[in-house]
Amino acid sequence: MDLSVVPDIAMRGQDDPHGRAVAVRPPTAGQLAARVRDLAGRPDAWWRLVRFDAAGPRDVPLGDGVWLTTWPPGHGGTVHGGVSTLVAGELAVVAITERGVTERPLRANRVRVHGGPQALTNPGPAFAVSLHAVSLHAVGPHAVGPHADEPDARP
Numbered sequence: 630m631d632l633s634v635v636p637d638i639a640m641r642g643q644d645d646p647h648g649r650a651v652a653v654r655p656p657t658a659g660q661l662a663a664r665v666r667d668l669a670g671r672p673d674a675w676w677r678l679v680r681f682d683a684a685g686p687r688d689v690p691l692g693d694g695v696w697l698t699t700w701p702p703g704h705g706g707t708v709h710g711g712v713s714t715l716v717a718g719e720l721a722v723v724a725i726t727e728r729g730v731t732e733r734p735l736r737a738n739r740v741r742v743h744g745g746p747q748a749l750t751n752p753g754p755a756f757a758v759s760l761h762a763v764s765l766h767a768v769g770p771h772a773v774g775p776h777a778d779e780p781d782a783r784p
Contacts, residue, residue, distance in 0.1 A: 655764040656694075661712040662740045664695060665762045669714050669738060681756050694765045700757040705750030710761035713747070714740045718757025723748040 656664070668675065668691070678689045679699055686706050687699045696710075700720060721732040725748075732752065735741070751757045 658711060658742045661694075661762040661764065662742055664693075665712050665714050665760050666740050668695060669716050669740075669760055672716070675760075679758060691760075695760065695762045698759050698761065700749070700751040700759065702751055702754055702756065705748065708743075708747045708749055708759075708761060710763040711744070712740060712742050712763070713759055713761040714738060715757065715759050718755050719751060719753030720749050720757050720759060721752050723750050 675689075675691055675697055678691070679697065680687045680689060681699055681701070683701050685701065685704055688696050689698075690696045698706075698708075700706075700718065705723065715735045715737045717737070720735045722735060724731050724733070732750065734752075735749075749759075
């Protein structure tokens with residue numbers, strides 16, 4: 630029996646030993662959540678990039694499908710990321726149903742995984758800061774950011 634065509638089990642996750650192209654897989658929701666949680670725990674890596682702008686939410690790309698957003702009081706927008714966390718201030722998810730409009734407050738330092746766009750607003754008296762991540766393979770780099778459908782809100 631010729632076993633030379635059977636890949637070595639120890640090679641799982643590594644480049645193909647036969648030189649074949651290995652497809653790049655987009656990160657899973659769990660991997661995106663881990664990336665956001667890790668970044669949230671290291672504010673020294675991004676806090677200097679925070680920009681407070683009273684005119685509207687401000688997005689700052691951090692690379693590889695991750696960005697931070699500053700939210701002035703009373704402002705909101707649609708987040709197109711798949712994973713997010715609130716690191717400072719207050720944010721609420723706005724939902725419109727047949728029963729009316731509801732706002733559900735987000736808890737700080739809790740990573741949220743959401744399947745689609747989320748409407749967020751800052752109901753608090755101070756700025757809020759949030760971190761977000763999305764798979765670039767899923768939506769393409771042109772749609773990254775909480776306000777991808779609102780070009781005037783981009784940095």
